[in-house]
Amino acid sequence: MAGMIKIVKDDFKRLKTALLSDSSVEQGAVLFASHCLVNGCNIFLVKEIQPIPDQDMVFKHAVARKLKASGLMKLTQKALEEGLSLIIAHSHPGSLSTFSGTDDQNEKEMMPRLLMITDNNVPHGTLVMNSNGRVDARFWGPYSKSPQPIDWINIVGRPMINLPTLSNESYPERINIDLFDRQVKMFGSEGQKLLSETKVTIIGAGGTGSVVGIQLAYLGVEKLFLIDHDIVDYSNLNRLLGATKKDIGRNKIDVLSDAILNINPQAKIEKSLEKISEKNDPPVHLIDSCIIFLCTDNMSSRVIVNDLSLRFLIPVIDVGVGIQADKGRVSAAGGSIYLSVPGELCLQCLNRINPDMLYQEIMAAENHIGYVLGEKVESPAVISLNSTVASQAVNIFIDLVTGCLGSKTDQIKCFDMIQGNIYTPSLPEDFDCRYCKKLKGIGHGYYSLSNIGQK
Amino acid sequence: MGKNTVPVFLNREKFNVLKEVSYLEFRNILKMPEGRALYLRDRGKLLEVTEDNFSLRPGQHYFDVPDWIEGEALSLPPLLAEDLSSLKKDFSEERIKIRELSGNEWEILVYDFPTTPELQKIYGKGVLKFKVSKTYPQTPIKGLYFDSPKKMNFKKSCFSCKQWDPQRNGLFMYLCGVQKWMEAK
16 A cells, blocks of 8 residues: 545545535645655545635636645645645546546646655645545655555544545455355445454453454454563463463463464464553554554553544544452442544543543552552453453444444443443533644644644 | 855756846746746745845745646546446446546446346456547447456457447446357357
């Protein structure tokens, strides 16, 4: 894959409105995007959409439009100042679905110039949308002198939509659906295809992470990235799916990876033993993921992953379980799943990040004494609870990717093990969130939110 | 380079220009085509340079910027556009793609072809490609190529179906003719 545009649902709606609101003339808009190159794929994270005002146009007709050099330079100035890529979009209200000869000729002359003016630091692109909303897109530079195709538009929302561009030759390729016949009856062959192509990162390959990983393997998810620095010990064997006594001392991600490959030998699994920390760059394999399962159940990882989710426009499904028990008497047991979608509500908006607990974790980590209230505590854990909560999380994932449940999944779901209830708490009312609203904190890419805050 | 000249850059190319030149002389020296705006990049700012604010200093970086032209100007011939539009209705939008090869020729791609279950058993669901020119339907359809997942590919430089009259029958009928030919093959 040469390129992908990631854009949140509301921005894509704005783009469609800007381009298709009047079918009698060609219309235009500009996307400002952060750029990252990951595993050979150029990812454009859309930060902002701007319609092109009429006063910046020389003319706009049914089959052509001309943007004044001064209008173009205004846009270029913004891109230059913020280190962003410009993606200049226009509509083709007539029959032509893709770029025209006029577009080719114009870009051949203009794109090298635009790259030169912006110091060749980031690539710039163009996008064309036909009257049915189908899109073609491409980018120029900084490392190539000819246009490269953008194969996918990833619309981040509920459901997540992976829209192949018109120049994406691999679409619609077919997959062998016989193996998944029974589930294809539920979400269709297109849904199955989406599942197989969706890259999922699982952070934490323990009690809940292993259940999630194995269920994804059965579902036919083929691209996985597993992160966990921990090794299997004797006390994990009661709940770590796929692990046996022989695995004691092995890395949890290796054990999970083997279990997944036993179920689905087609799976392409990437692994990392590194801790995700705000001090290090995020692992590259995470950045091109479409969804993150966060199965670590501690506050500091939630803060970091929430930040990455917003920067790289990746939805997060946060899975947590907990049991309070004393000498065989359980006073509380249950779990919760939080779905955070960039452009909608982040983990901070959902009140998932508790500052007091975060402080305690940080203090405990500095004193090297574990993370639960400053005391090294081995929490109770049981596979039935982990599996119930992990299964709910995977249901949310299925809906997010295929939309087969109507994409009406609640963003918070809780399970009370004592009552046997799954319930939906009401969403917090105060969405004036520091991370994703006040700082307009989405799509910054490699620029961290803390840097943006200091500006 | 003399004392009376200053080095400046246009589109990153270095020029030595007389200090005292006017704005118009400067444009002429740099052979800037008419209608292009002149921009100076100064400490991260892009400033439009006109006769009024032109002031030459050593090491300045200038860029000439034309207007940005885009659009469907080379649109499809009316009959082809009409045929493709009804083909999209018959086959669904996703299954038909059009690629402009030049101002005079287009490639049409039909996905999930053939359409009958019997033929799909033999050929699988593949991609049929063919080329039509600006003079459609007077000139024949060329470059017929079928890419089959079951390795039953075929290629025909020029293919005309029996009983298909390009003047009267649209592309849908042409594809039906191709399927008939595949059945007989």
